[in-house]
Amino acid sequence: MEFTAWFGKLNINEEGEVEDCQAFEKDPEKLAEVLVSLQETSRDEAVNAPDLRQVALDFGFVELDKDYDIMLRDVCIRAAKMQISKSDTDDTRIIQAVEAMDDIDRNVNELSERLMVWYGRYFPELPLKGESLANFVAQYGSRESLPEDHKFFEKAANSMGSDISFADEELLRHLASNICSLYDTRSHIEAYIVTNMGSVAPNLSNIAGAPLGARLISMAGSLEKLAAFPSSTIQVIGASRALFKHLRDRAPSPKHGIIFNNIIIKNAPWWQRGKLARAFAAKISLAARMDCYSGELDPSIKENLDKKLEMIRKANPSAPKKEKKGGKSGKGGRSGRSGKPGGSNKKDGNRRSNNKKKGGKQ
Amino acid sequence: MSVEEIYNGIYNITIDDRSMLATRNLIPGLSVYGERLITEDDVEYRQWDPNRSKLGAMALKNFEIPLEYDSTVLYLGAASGTTVSHVSDILRDGIVYAVEFSPRTMRDLIQLCDQRPNIVPILADANKPQSYAHIVDKVDAIFQDVAQPNQAEMAAVNSKYFLEEAGQLMLSIKSRSIDTVASPKKIFKEEVRKLESGFDVEFEVLQRKELDPFHEDHLGLIAKMFVDDGE
Ligand SMILES: C[S@@+](CC[C@H](N)C(=O)[O-])C[C@H]1O[C@@H](n2cnc3c(N)ncnc32)[C@H](O)[C@@H]1O
Numbered sequence: 001m002e003f004t005a006w007f008g009k010l011n012i013n014e015e016g017e018v019e020d021c022q023a024f025e026k027d028p029e030k031l032a033e034v035l036v037s038l039q040e041t042s043r044d045e046a047v048n049a050p051d052l053r054q055v056a057l058d059f060g061f062v063e064l065d066k067d068y069d070i071m072l073r074d075v076c077i078r079a080a081k082m083q084i085s086k087s088d089t090d091d092t093r094i095i096q097a098v099e100a101m102d103d104i105d106r107n108v109n110e111l112s113e114r115l116m117v118w119y120g121r122y123f124p125e126l127p128l129k130g131e132s133l134a135n136f137v138a139q140y141g142s143r144e145s146l147p148e149d150h151k152f153f154e155k156a157a158n159s160m161g162s163d164i165s166f167a168d169e170e171l172l173r174h175l176a177s178n179i180c181s182l183y184d185t186r187s188h189i190e191a192y193i194v195t196n197m198g199s200v201a202p203n204l205s206n207i208a209g210a211p212l213g214a215r216l217i218s219m220a221g222s223l224e225k226l227a228a229f230p231s232s233t234i235q236v237i238g239a240s241r242a243l244f245k246h247l248r249d250r251a252p253s254p255k256h257g258i259i260f261n262n263i264i265i266k267n268a269p270w271w272q273r274g275k276l277a278r279a280f281a282a283k284i285s286l287a288a289r290m291d292c293y294s295g296e297l298d299p300s301i302k303e304n305l306d307k308k309l310e311m312i313r314k315a316n317p318s319a320p321k322k323e324k325k326g327g328k329s330g331k332g333g334r335s336g337r338s339g340k341p342g343g344s345n346k347k348d349g350n351r352r353s354n355n356k357k358k359g360g361k362q
Numbered sequence: 363m364s365v366e367e368i369y370n371g372i373y374n375i376t377i378d379d380r381s382m383l384a385t386r387n388l389i390p391g392l393s394v395y396g397e398r399l400i401t402e403d404d405v406e407y408r409q410w411d412p413n414r415s416k417l418g419a420m421a422l423k424n425f426e427i428p429l430e431y432d433s434t435v436l437y438l439g440a441a442s443g444t445t446v447s448h449v450s451d452i453l454r455d456g457i458v459y460a461v462e463f464s465p466r467t468m469r470d471l472i473q474l475c476d477q478r479p480n481i482v483p484i485l486a487d488a489n490k491p492q493s494y495a496h497i498v499d500k501v502d503a504i505f506q507d508v509a510q511p512n513q514a515e516m517a518a519v520n521s522k523y524f525l526e527e528a529g530q531l532m533l534s535i536k537s538r539s540i541d542t543v544a545s546p547k548k549i550f551k552e553e554v555r556k557l558e559s560g561f562d563v564e565f566e567v568l569q570r571k572e573l574d575p576f577h578e579d580h581l582g583l584i585a586k587m588f589v590d591d592g593e
Contacts, residue, residue, distance in 0.1 A: 005496045035497070039486060042493040049495045049523075069457055073482045076497065077475050080483045084465045084472070294441075295466035300542065 005052050006035050006075060007061045018050050021059040028071070032078035036086075039079075091200050091223040094193065098218035101189045108182045115179060119172055122164040125155045131183045137176035141169040202297040203287035207280075207305060208262065215258055216284065227285075227292035234288075235259060235281040259284065264309065271319045272312060279308045365402050369427040371452030373407055375400060383410040383418055385451035389477055394447040408451065412576040415445040416507045416534035419576035425569050425584055428530040432456045434501045436524050438488040438516065439508035442470035443481070449505070450478045459498050463487045488516050491523040500526045507534040514553045518561035521587055528586070531565065533557075534573065535581040546572075550581040557585060564588045 001012045008023035024031055053068050055061075062068045112130050115137065119126075123143040128136055140146055142164050143156035150156075164172075190211065197210035201223055204213040219237050220226035226234070238258030260266065265276050283305040290298055366374045373384045377400070384400065384407040391406070393399055398409040412418040421427055429435065432455040440446045440460035449458050460475075461484045462468050468485045475481045486493045488508060501524050506517050517533050525531060535553050537546035550572075557565045565585040573580040 003496070038496055039493045042490065042495075049499075052496070052499050069480070069482075072497065073457075073475070073479065076482045076484060077472060080468055080472055080475075080485045083485045084469055293466070295464040300539075304542070 003049060004038060005049070005055065006031065006038070006072065007052075007056055008059075010050065010055060012050060016048065016050065018055050018058070021055060021061070023059065023061045026061070026071075028074045028078055031071075031075045032082060035075060035079040036082050039083075091217055094196060094200050094214050095218045095222070097189050097193050097196070098214050101186060101193075104182055104186045104189070108179060108186070111175065111179050111182070115172070115175055119176075120161075122161040122168075123156065123159055124161050125159050126152060131180070134176045134179035134183070138173055138180050141173045201288070201291040202295070203290040203301055204284065206297060206299070206302050207283050207287040208259070212258065212262060213284075216288075219258070223288060223292050227288040229285065229288075231278070231281040231285040234285050235277055268313075269319065272316050275312045275316065276309060279305065279312060283308075363400075363402055365405075365407070369421060370430050371454065372410075372421050372427060372429075375402070375407060375409075383412060383422055384408055385410055385448045386454070388451045388454060388480070392477060394474065395442075395444050408448070410448050415448065416573060416577060416580060416582060417445050417505060417532065418448065419573040419580075420532065420534075420571075420582040420584075422576070423571050423573065423582065425532075425571070425582060428503055428532070428584065429453065430456070430502070433503055434499070435459070436498060436501045436504045436520065437461065438504065438506040438520060440467075440471055440483075441507075442467050443474040445505075445507070446471070446481060447474055447478070450474075450481050453480055456480060456502075457482060459484055459494075459501070461486055461488050461494065488520060491520050495523060498524055500524060500529075502526055502529050503532060504529070505532040509536045509539045511540050513539065514556045515561060518557065518563050518565070521565070522561075522563040525587055530568070531585045531587070533583050533585070534577075535583070536577075537579045537581070546579045546581075553581070554583070557583075 003010045003012055008021050010018050010022075011020040013019050024034055053065070056068055057063075057065070062071060112134065116129055116133060119133070119137055126133070126136070126143075143152075143159055143161065146153050146156045193214045194205075194210040197205040197213055201213055201217065204216070204223075204226075207213070208216065216234070216237060217223050217226055220229060229237075234257075236257040259277060259280055260273070262280065265273050265280060268276050283301055287301050290296070290301065364376045366376075368374050371385055373386065374381050375384050376382075387399065387406040387408045391399075393408065395414075397411060400407045400409065410418045410421075412422045417427070429449070429452050431453065433453055434456055435449060435453060435458045437446055437449060437458050437460045440462040443460065446458060446460050457480050459482045460471060462471055463486060465485060468483065471481075471483055475483045482497070484494050484497060488506070489512070504517070504520055504525055506513070506520070508516060510516065513533070513535050517531055521529075521531050535550060537544075537549040540549050540553070550570075554567055554570065557567065565587055567583055567585045570581060570583040573582045
């Protein structure tokens with residue numbers, strides 16, 4: 001059997017004795033590289049390792065016991081450093097990616113707008129915009145190049161747009177294809193964020209989803225800052241525009257920041273949203289702290305969040321009855337799927353104080 | 363002031379009727395995490411806060427800590443090295459292999475390793491002892507504090523690989539990592555049962571005690587492997 005130790009390859013016979021040792025070069029940096037690759041490729045099968053220290057002494061890799069420790073420690077520290085720099089838990093690249101995505105969005109919107117206005121002179125009837133318009137123009141250019149079986153062929157044939165010159169057509173196609181590649185880059189960045197959030201902030205991704213998690217990190221300035229925020233702050237991150245509006249126009253004060261975009265909250269009936277958002281923010285804060293200080297995924301945070309959300313839903317099945325109808329109820333339009341009707345309406349009166357106890361039993 | 367060595371390398375220092383746990387500072391002058399340094403008879407000690415260390419709590423709760431100055435120890439769940447630093451003090455002629463799988467935490471641990479000659483850092487998952495079997499030899503003791511649902515299994519697998527026949531396992535079990543609602547007592551009973559007969563190595567539990575008031579819902583235990591001598 002062959003066994004690779006950190007200092008060399010060993011040949012082990014049936015009796016478990018080491019017959020031969022091909023030592024590696026005694027260069028700590030090289031040994032550390034070997035060690036890292038050994039760790040990465042180690043398989044699941046059980047190994048019966050010999051007494052490594054003794055082998056190293058027997059085969060003269062080191063002369064003294066003490067040397068073995070010194071060398072091993074040196075190599076392991078180097079290896080761990082290599083692994084750390086490889087693992088790259090750096091959150092700045094996530095922030096860069098989120099900001100690059102925003103830059104692209106801004107630019108692509110402007111350019112798409114330009115394309116629509118400009119190309120609209122030649123084909124005003126075309127009901128496309130954004131990415132699909134860019135794709136269309138990049139592919140066909142002039143409306144006259146549409147094949148007969150194209151779904152907009154009729155529209156093109158009867159268009160009242162002006163005729164396009166060759167130079168304009170070339171230019172617009174060029175512009176359009178650049179817009180397409182920006183959209184393409186954007187989706188690359190999105191995928192990048194999802195993959196990399198897995199190592200930078202596994203818990204946050206698990207709770208909030210990678211895109212929202214990344215945005216929270218970016219708005220907070222760093223994972224560390226996000227982890228330091230109390231959950232009440234996390235709840236309103238990204239609400240600054242609403243906050244200004246509130247100050248300026250006396251609009252209702254913002255209750256939710258970008259975490260409100262989360263599908264769980266967005267799709268909930270209005271009277272549950274505040275409670276859900278609060279629970280959600282609390283777990284996001286916990287997840288960010290976990291990511292910042294341990295970096296290890298703890299599935300129980302998500303499980304607890306799910307339990308908590310379920311409790312809130314069950315404890316608040318229908319809209320609270322209010323004395324006077326506030327402006328809020330208008331927003332309730334989207335809340336089609338409120339809890340089961342006739343659930344526990346009679347308990348409405350003291351529902352608040354009972355929330356906690358009840359949730360557990362239901 | 364009086365200094366009493368209660369276990370190898372572990373001291374009880376009494377100053378003005380107040381006693382505290384301490385280890386003898388391997389690197390005099392350096393405090394690792396802000397702990398107090400105390401000098402008596404030209405020897406410097408580092409205060410060891412049992413609230414920040416399961417092993418420290420075990421020492422205070424009269425566990426027979428099976429360490430000697432020249433022991434080799436496999437430490438699973440080293441984190442940034444609060445407790446590892448004290449183990450490093452205790453093993454003044456020994457060595458501690460410190461396994462931690464979070465790269466972020468490992469960064470801090472490495473700084474500690476740079477200062478102390480007897481800590482070997484290993485960035486690896488303790489669920490995969492194969493991934494450090496080409497580094498770690500048989501050890502005299504294993505200490506594990508990982509706060510994971512499969513704590514008992516992890517301890518068993520590592521003991522099988524690395525624990526010397528006569529060696530001992532020191533384990534901290536956190537009930538809340540296993541189940542947040544079930545009663546800790548029940549969980550501890552089940553974990554002990556698993557260690558005694560649930561895996562392909564079996565243990566004899568020598569001592570077990572909850573670690574309160576230092577750590578709520580934690581059980582400390584010391585066990586040794588049953589050696590199969592019926593050949
Ligand atoms: C409670 S902390 C340990 C504290 C440390 N023993 C002390 O007293 O200073 C648990 C540590 O175990 C680590 N850990 C959890 N699962 C692990 C695994 N499978 N392999 C290695 N380390 C693990 C975590 O990253 C965390 O740093």
